[in-house]
Amino acid sequence: MIYNVCCSFHIFLLFALAIFVQISSQAGTSGSKVEVLPGFEGPLPFELETGYVGLGETDDDMQVFYYFIKSENNPQKDPLMLWLTGGPGCSSFSGLAFQIGPLGFKIEEYDGSIPKLILRPQSWTKVCSIIFVDLPFGTGFSYATNLTAQRSDWKLVHHTHQFLRKWLIDHPEFLSNEFYMGADSYSGIPAPTIVQEISIGNEIGLQPRINLQGYLLGNPITTGKEYNYRIPFAHGMGLISDELYESLQRHCKGEYIEIDSRNKLCLRDLDYFDECHSGINLYIILNRYCEDDSPKKHESLGRRSMTQKLEDSFNSRLRVPDIRCRSYGLFLATQWANDESVRKSLHIREGTIGKWERCYTSDFKQQISSSFEFHENLSVKGYRSLIYSGDHDEVVPFMSTQAWIRALNYSIVEDWRPWLVEGQVAGYTRSYSNKMTFATVKGSGHTAAEYKPHEGFALFSRWIAKLPL
Ligand SMILES: *[C@@H]1O[C@H](CO)[C@@H](O)[C@H](O)[C@H]1NC(C)=O
Ligand SMILES: *[C@@H]1O[C@H](CO)[C@@H](O)[C@H](O)[C@H]1NC(C)=O
Ligand SMILES: *[C@@H]1O[C@H](CO)[C@@H](O)[C@H](O)[C@H]1NC(C)=O
Numbered sequence: 001m002i003y004n005v006c007c008s009f010h011i012f013l014l015f016a017l018a019i020f021v022q023i024s025s026q027a028g029t030s031g032s033k034v035e036v037l038p039g040f041e042g043p044l045p046f047e048l049e050t051g052y053v054g055l056g057e058t059d060d061d062m063q064v065f066y067y068f069i070k071s072e073n074n075p076q077k078d079p080l081m082l083w084l085t086g087g088p089g090c091s092s093f094s095g096l097a098f099q100i101g102p103l104g105f106k107i108e109e110y111d112g113s114i115p116k117l118i119l120r121p122q123s124w125t126k127v128c129s130i131i132f133v134d135l136p137f138g139t140g141f142s143y144a145t146n147l148t149a150q151r152s153d154w155k156l157v158h159h160t161h162q163f164l165r166k167w168l169i170d171h172p173e174f175l176s177n178e179f180y181m182g183a184d185s186y187s188g189i190p191a192p193t194i195v196q197e198i199s200i201g202n203e204i205g206l207q208p209r210i211n212l213q214g215y216l217l218g219n220p221i222t223t224g225k226e227y228n229y230r231i232p233f234a235h236g237m238g239l240i241s242d243e244l245y246e247s248l249q250r251h252c253k254g255e256y257i258e259i260d261s262r263n264k265l266c267l268r269d270l271d272y273f274d275e276c277h278s279g280i281n282l283y284i285i286l287n288r289y290c291e292d293d294s295p296k297k298h299e300s301l302g303r304r305s306m307t308q309k310l311e312d313s314f315n316s317r318l319r320v321p322d323i324r325c326r327s328y329g330l331f332l333a334t335q336w337a338n339d340e341s342v343r344k345s346l347h348i349r350e351g352t353i354g355k356w357e358r359c360y361t362s363d364f365k366q367q368i369s370s371s372f373e374f375h376e377n378l379s380v381k382g383y384r385s386l387i388y389s390g391d392h393d394e395v396v397p398f399m400s401t402q403a404w405i406r407a408l409n410y411s412i413v414e415d416w417r418p419w420l421v422e423g424q425v426a427g428y429t430r431s432y433s434n435k436m437t438f439a440t441v442k443g444s445g446h447t448a449a450e451y452k453p454h455e456g457f458a459l460f461s462r463w464i465a466k467l468p469l
Pocket of ligand 2: 196
């Protein structure tokens with residue numbers, strides 16, 4: 001479906017009006033401090049609040065669950081960020097517990113007791129307050145009476161925007177902090193759209209005003225053409241032969257997503273490609289391949305959309321994964337989140353959610369095929385942005401990200417150079433006149449800060465403080 005520009009503005013105005021109306025009848029908005037968590041020894045050494053923001057007309061209608069962690073530095077001054085994990089439909093608890101938050105799971109064999117939590121010293125909350133939000137509805141602990149009606153790209157965009165303004169009404173002490181939107185993976189599609197909606201909301205005078213400064217995206221899906229870059233990426237990484245690469249280029253002509261079924265030569269090359277590839281962990285090609293972590297085998301790459309494949313790999317598996325696999329941590333998270341005592345500590349409303357699943361991907365309507373135009377619009381408005389790529393991710397390869405950034409046609413203000421952590425090259429960066437910074441994280445994967453926490457933290461903390469990388 002194509003976003004209809006003329007009509008959507010009217011819808012937007014209506015929606016804006018709806019916000020004003022709903023502010024006065026705040027249904028079921030609440031936040032509570034969490035001082036201890038099962039699995040973590042002693043009181044939490046940071047401030048965690050969890051709660052719900054109601055977006056519907058009645059209490060049960062639409063309740064968005066969030067985890068809010070105050071900056072451990074100076075919450076009065078430090079920026080505020082809203083984080084959306086990808087999916088669509090993966091709980092932002094993934095971002096909190098596996099990537100950028102202050103807690104993580106201790107990887108040890110599950111014995112039926114509560115999985116243990118440990119501190120992540122490179123938490124981005126050392127320099128920034130972060131709201132981890134479970135959206136779209138159906139994700140994590142958020143709930144709605146009619147899920148089907150609430151699950152689409154545009155609903156996700158509106159709900160996130162609405163959530164944020166309501167959350168700020170309840171937390172007026174953060175109104176003056178600089179605000180950033182952060183997201184990764186699939187959320188590279190809705191996030192720039194959300195930023196545009198916040199920006200337009202400010203322009204037409206929606207209250208409270210959001211002190212919007214910019215956005216950052218990690219290995220973001222953007223044009224929907226990311227899959228086409230897998231072939232040159234795999235070639236550059238030495239995973240396929242020069243001959244196969246040349247043959248693929250010759251027969252498929254750079255299009256590996258929509259393939260004419262009569263193009264037998266291209267299909268044959270892709271089968272060979274798949275064969276060479278079936279043991280590669282696409283999220284980080286250097287690591288162990290685990291079936292639980294990866295898109296399903298034996299499916300030719302061009303025949304289904306990438307997001308479909310991503311969804312397959314998120315769907316919960318029945319058996320316990322191998323402890324050497326990334327999915328073991330996700331398995332522990334699922335055991336943890338389904339424990340009664342954990343739910344009590346997080347102030348989860350009883351009876352609202354059955355089994356917690358890290359990702360809930362059913363029934364989601366993808367309506368925005370590319371977020372390129374939103375980046376284009378945001379560039380004109382002068383917002384800062386950081387786009388980073390774990391350079392060993394094959395799901396959203398750095399080449400595809402560089403290609404759309406180049407297509408924005410902005411001039412380079414600081415050309416390609418290494419950026420360093422402790423005197424070592426941590427990646428490469430380039431900055432553009434539209435205040436966009438691109439950076440690779442060397443040797444990292446799809447969720448860059450997860451695989452390279454020191455480098456990820458250095459990147460974020462420098463950029464958010466407006467320092468050179
Ligand atoms: C839920 O929403 C869908 C889509 O808007 C609608 O077709 C369906 O009738 C609704 N179901 C209920 C029980 O209201
Ligand atoms: C970009 O901005 C223009 C001008 O305000 C607007 O007409 C257009 O709809 C925007 N693009 C998108 C994808 O929203
Ligand atoms: C960038 O420049 C190319 C070549 O001049 C042009 O075709 C394209 O439309 C431009 N893109 C944008 C986003 O302005």
